[in-house]
Amino acid sequence: xxxxxxxxxxxxxxxxxxxxxxxxxxxxxxxxxxxxxxxxxxxxxxxxxxxxxxxxxxxxxxxxxxxxxxxxxxxxxxxxxxxxxxxxxxxxxxxxxxxxxxxxxxxxxxxxxxxxxxxxxxxxxxxxxxxxxxxxxxxxxxxxxxxxxxxxxxxxxxxxxxxxxxxxxxxxxxxxxxxxxxxxxxxxxxxxxxxxxxxxxxxxxxxxxxxxxxxxxxxxxxxxxxxxxxxxxxx
Amino acid sequence: xxxxxxxxxxxxxxxxxxxxxxxxxxxxxxxxxxxxxxxxxxxxxxxxxxxxxxxxxxxxxxxxxxxxxxxxxxxxxxxxxxxxxxxxxxxxxxxxxxxxxxxxxxxxxxxxxxxxxxxxxxxxxxxxxxxxxxxxxxxxxxxxxxxxxxxxxxxxxxxxxxxxxxxxxxxxxxxxxxxxxxxxxxxxxxxxxxxxxxxxxxxxxxxxxxxxxxxxxxxxxxxxxxxxxx
Numbered sequence: 001x002x003x004x005x006x007x008x009x010x011x012x013x014x015x016x017x018x019x020x021x022x023x024x025x026x027x028x029x030x031x032x033x034x035x036x037x038x039x040x041x042x043x044x045x046x047x048x049x050x051x052x053x054x055x056x057x058x059x060x061x062x063x064x065x066x067x068x069x070x071x072x073x074x075x076x077x078x079x080x081x082x083x084x085x086x087x088x089x090x091x092x093x094x095x096x097x098x099x100x101x102x103x104x105x106x107x108x109x110x111x112x113x114x115x116x117x118x119x120x121x122x123x124x125x126x127x128x129x130x131x132x133x134x135x136x137x138x139x140x141x142x143x144x145x146x147x148x149x150x151x152x153x154x155x156x157x158x159x160x161x162x163x164x165x166x167x168x169x170x171x172x173x174x175x176x177x178x179x180x181x182x183x184x185x186x187x188x189x190x191x192x193x194x195x196x197x198x199x200x201x202x203x204x205x206x207x208x209x210x211x212x213x214x215x216x217x218x219x220x221x222x223x224x225x226x227x228x229x230x231x232x233x234x235x
Numbered sequence: 236x237x238x239x240x241x242x243x244x245x246x247x248x249x250x251x252x253x254x255x256x257x258x259x260x261x262x263x264x265x266x267x268x269x270x271x272x273x274x275x276x277x278x279x280x281x282x283x284x285x286x287x288x289x290x291x292x293x294x295x296x297x298x299x300x301x302x303x304x305x306x307x308x309x310x311x312x313x314x315x316x317x318x319x320x321x322x323x324x325x326x327x328x329x330x331x332x333x334x335x336x337x338x339x340x341x342x343x344x345x346x347x348x349x350x351x352x353x354x355x356x357x358x359x360x361x362x363x364x365x366x367x368x369x370x371x372x373x374x375x376x377x378x379x380x381x382x383x384x385x386x387x388x389x390x391x392x393x394x395x396x397x398x399x400x401x402x403x404x405x406x407x408x409x410x411x412x413x414x415x416x417x418x419x420x421x422x423x424x425x426x427x428x429x430x431x432x433x434x435x436x437x438x439x440x441x442x443x444x445x446x447x448x449x450x451x452x453x454x455x456x457x458x459x460x461x462x463x464x465x
Contacts, residue, residue: 002341007337008337008338008340011334011337011338014334015323015330015334017327018326018330019323019324019325019326020325022325022364023324023325040455047373070462085261088325090320090321090324091317091319092321092322094287094315094317094319094321095321095322095335095380096338097286097287098285098286098310099309099310099335099338099339099342100307100308100339100340101307101309169319193311199441204438222331222410234289
C-alpha cells in the first residue's frame with residue numbers, strides 16, 4: 001500500500017470511530033451484552049464455589065480467562081457486524097466502492113476501527129472481571145495487555161472479513177456468527193490459554209507456544225484478509 | 236475520444252435480464268438523458284458505468300478506460316450520484332466532504348471544503364451532523380460529494396428527486412458548468428422538462444433494451460408524453 005492508501009485507511013477508521021462515538025449504535029449494545037455475560041456467569045457459578053481442578057482458587061477465578069474472552073468475542077460480533085450493516089443501511093457501501101485506490105485501505109481502516117472499539121470494551125470489562133471474580137489482574141497488566149492486543153487484532157481481522165462477506169446477504173445476522181466462530185477456534189483457544197498462563201504463572205514454559213499461535217493467526221488472516229478484500233467487495 | 240462507449244452490454248440477475256444487448260456511444264462534452272419507465276434498466280446501466288456492477292456480457296469503456304480491466308482509473312475520473320444519498324449521517328457536511336477528498340487523494344483544506352458546502356447552499360449547516368438534514372439537503376450534499384474531485388464524466392441517477400426550488404436551481408447551475416467545461420453528463424430522469432435545452436440526446440430504455448437513441452425532440456415529442464412518463 002502507498003502512503004496515500006494509508007491515509008485512506010486512516011480516514012476510514014476515523015470516519016467509523018467518529019460515527020460510532022456520535023451514534024453509539026454498536027458500543028452501547030456490545031458493552032451491555034458483555035457486562036450481562038460477565039454478571040450472569042458470576043451469579044450462576046457463585047463467588048465462593050471452590051474449584052476442584054485448581055487448588056485454592058474459586059471456580060470463578062479458575063474460569064475467569066475463558067469467561068472474559070467469551071464475553072469479548074460474543075459482544076465483538078455485534079461490533080464487526082455493525083461496521084458493515086451501517087454502510088448497507090446508509091447506502092454508503094457503494095460510496096466506499098466508488099473510491100479509487102487500493103481496496104486493502106478499506107479493509108485496514110475497518111480492522112483498525114473494530115480493534116479500537118474492542119480495546120475500549122476490554123478496558124471497561126477488565127475491572128469488572130477483577131472485582132466480580134476476585135482476580136488479581138493489576139500485577140500482570142502489561143503481559144495481559146499484550147495477549148489482549150494480539151487476540152483483539154486476530155478477532156477484528158477475521159470478523160471484519162466475514163462481516164464484509166455476509167454484509168449484502170439477507171440472513172447476515174445469523175450467518176455471521178455461524179461462519180465466524182468455527183474460524184475463531186484456534187484464536188479463542190490461544191487467547192484463553194495465554195491469559196490463563198499470564199494470570200496463574202507459566203511454570204512449564206507454555207506461554208510462548210500460545211503467543212506464537214496468536215501471532216501466526218494474526219499474520220495469516222491479515223495477509224489473507226487484505227488480499228481477498230477486493231473480491232469480497234465486488235458485486 | 237468518446238467519453239462512454241458501450242458495446243453489447245447485458246446484465247442478468249438470477250433469471251431476469253435487466254439489460255440486453257445495449258450499444259451506444261457518448262462523445263466528450265455531451266449531456267445525454269437516460270429515459271424509461273421504472274424497471275427499464277436505467278439504474279443498472281449507470282451502476283455498470285460507475286464500476287459498481289459487472290456486465291454479464293459485453294464490454295464498456297468510460298473516459299477512455301475499460302470498466303472491466305481499468306476500474307480504478309475509471310473510478311478516479313467519474314462522479315456518481317445514485318438513488319440513495321451515499322453520505323454519512325453522523326458526520327457533518329464538511330466532515331463528509333473531507334472524508335471524500337481524502338479517499339479521492341485530494342487536498343482536504345477546510346476553506347475549500349466550506350466553499351464546496353456553500354456552493355450547494357448548505358453553508359449555514361456545514362458543521363451539523365447530516366442526520367438532522369432534510370432529504371433535499373442530503374441530496375445536495377451528495378451532489379457536492381459526487382463532484383468534489385472534478386470528474387470528467389458525471390453519472391446521475393434521478394438527481395432531481397427530493398430537491399426543492401433552490402436545489403433544482405443548484406442542479407441547473409451545475410449542469411451548465413459541466414456543459415461549459417466540456418465535461419460529460421449521463422443523467423437518468425423522469426423529469427425531461429428539467430433537461431430540455433441542455434440534453435443533446437435521449438437514450439430511451441424499455442424492458443432492458445435500448446429502444447431509441449436520438450435528439451431530445453424526437454424522443455419526447457410533446458409535453459403530455461413527458462408528464463405521463465413521471
